[in-house]
Amino acid sequence: MAKKKICQWLNSTEYGSLVLRHGHVAACCTRELILLEKGTDFTKMSYEEIQNKRKELFEKMNSETSPCKNCCFMYEAEEENIDIGKLTFVVFHPHKTCNLKCSYCCYARSGEVLEKFDKEKYNIYQVISHLHDINILKDDFGIELGGGEPMLLEGIPESIEFLSKYYPKSTIQFISNFTLTNRIDKLIPVLINRKIKANLKTSVDCGTRKSYKKIRGFDLYNTMRNNILTAAKSNAFDDIILKYIFLDDCSNAGDNDINGFIKLVKEVKKANPNITSVVIDGDTTQFFKSKFTKTDMLPDKALKAACKIYRECSNIGCQFKWHGERVSYSSLSGRKQIEIILNSKNIQTLTLLQKIFSVKTENNHNVWRILGIKFSFRCK
Ligand code: SF4
Numbered sequence: 285m286a287k288k289k290i291c292q293w294l295n296s297t298e299y300g301s302l303v304l305r306h307g308h309v310a311a312c313c314t315r316e317l318i319l320l321e322k323g324t325d326f327t328k329m330s331y332e333e334i335q336n337k338r339k340e341l342f343e344k345m346n347s348e349t350s351p352c353k354n355c356c357f358m359y360e361a362e363e364e365n366i367d368i369g370k371l372t373f374v375v376f377h378p379h380k381t382c383n384l385k386c387s388y389c390c391y392a393r394s395g396e397v398l399e400k401f402d403k404e405k406y407n408i409y410q411v412i413s414h415l416h417d418i419n420i421l422k423d424d425f426g427i428e429l430g431g432g433e434p435m436l437l438e439g440i441p442e443s444i445e446f447l448s449k450y451y452p453k454s455t456i457q458f459i460s461n462f463t464l465t466n467r468i469d470k471l472i473p474v475l476i477n478r479k480i481k482a483n484l485k486t487s488v489d490c491g492t493r494k495s496y497k498k499i500r501g502f503d504l505y506n507t508m509r510n511n512i513l514t515a516a517k518s519n520a521f522d523d524i525i526l527k528y529i530f531l532d533d534c535s536n537a538g539d540n541d542i543n544g545f546i547k548l549v550k551e552v553k554k555a556n557p558n559i560t561s562v563v564i565d566g567d568t569t570q571f572f573k574s575k576f577t578k579t580d581m582l583p584d585k586a587l588k589a590a591c592k593i594y595r596e597c598s599n600i601g602c603q604f605k606w607h608g609e610r611v612s613y614s615s616l617s618g619r620k621q622i623e624i625i626l627n628s629k630n631i632q633t634l635t636l637l638q639k640i641f642s643v644k645t646e647n648n649h650n651v652w653r654i655l656g657i658k659f660s661f662r663c664k
Pocket residue numbers: 290291292293294311312313314315316317351352355356357358
C-alpha cells in the first residue's frame with residue numbers, strides 16, 4: 285500500500301482536529317492553514333463544507349504545491365492508517381481578548397488583547413450544539429477553550445452540561461491564565477458536578493510576584509495561585525497542568541523563580557485528588573517566525589532549571605507532559621532536550637545512592653556510608 289504525507293492535526297486516527305480561531309476555520313494551530321475564511325459563522329458550517337476542505341488540504345499536502353513543505357509535524361503513513369473523518373479534537377480560540385499582557389504573547393505585543401469581541405457570536409454552547417447537530421464529533425472528542433482568555437466566553441456551564449448528556453466520554457480543556465476570579469468562582473461548582481473530563485492548563489512561568497508582574501504584565505501572581513489551589517482542593521479538574529515557559533534571556537530561570545514554582549506545584553499536588561502535571565517549554569516567538577521549520581534548544585541555564593523542576597516534581601508523583609512547542613517529541617531539538625531532562629534524574633539518583641550506600645578507601649581509611657552515616661576504619 286502506498287504511503288502518503290499526513291500530520292496529526294488532519295489524521296482523525298490521531299488528533300484529527302478543527303481549529304476555530306479568530307473568526308476563521310483552520311486545519312492546524314501551526315501555519316494555520318485556512319479551510320474556511322474569516323467571518324465564518326461557526327454555527328452555520330455544514331459537515332460536507334468542513335470535510336471537503338480537510339480532504340482538499342490532504343490532497344494538496346501530497347502535491348508539488350504543498351502548503352505544508354518542511355513542516356516538522358508532517359510525516360508519511362500507510363494510506364490505510366489515514367482517516368480524514370469525524371473530529372477527535374476541536375480547538376476553540378475565537379478571540380484574542382485577555383486581561384493580561386504577557387511578554388511572550390504576540391496578541392499582547394500587537395495590542396489585540398484589548399480588542400472587544402462579540403460574546404453572542406462566539407457563545408461556546410451554540411457552537412458545540414451545532415457541531416453535534418451536523419454529527420461531526422467523535423464520542424470521545426476533546427475540546428480546548430483558549431484565546432485570548434477563555435474564561436471571558438459565554439456558555440461554558442451550559443456546554444459542560446450538554447457534553448455530560450451527549451458526550452460523556454468527552455474532555456474539555458481550558459488554556460487559561462486562571463486569574464479571573466469572579467468567573468472561576470462561578471465555574472468551579474459546575475466543574476465539581478461534571479460527568480465529563482475537565483483539564484486546566486495554565487502557564488505559571490515563575491515563582492514570585494515580581495517576576496509574574498514583569499512577565500505577565502499585572503501583579504496577579506497571588507490571585508492565580510489562590511485560584512489554582514481553590515480548584516485543586518475542590519476536585520474541579522481531572523488534570524491540573526502547570527506550565528513553565530522559559531524566556532530566552534533566562535530571566536525566569538533563577539533560583540527564586542524555580543523554587544517558588546516547585547513550591548506551588550507541591551501545594552497543588554497535595555491538594556488535588558486527581559492528576560497534577562507539569563509542562564516545560566520555551567518562548568515560541570522565534571519558532572513561529574521560522575514557520576515551524578526550526579526549533580532551538582533552550583539556553584543552558586534554562587535547561588538546567590528545567591532538570592531541577594523535573595527531578596523535584598516527578599519525585600512527588602507529578603506527570604510530565606512533553607506537549608510544549610519547543611520541548612516536545614515532534615522535533616529533533618525537542619527530543620534531545622527531553623532526553624537531557626529525563627537523564628538528569630538518573631544521574632542525580634546515582635549520585636545520591638552513592639552518597640547513601642558506598643564503600644571506599646579514602647586517606648588510608650576504609651570509608652563506609654550506610655544510610656548516609658559515615659563509618660571510617662583505618663586500613664590494616
Ligand atoms: S502546516 Fe503542518 S501542522 Fe499544519 S496541516 Fe500542514 S503539516 Fe499539518
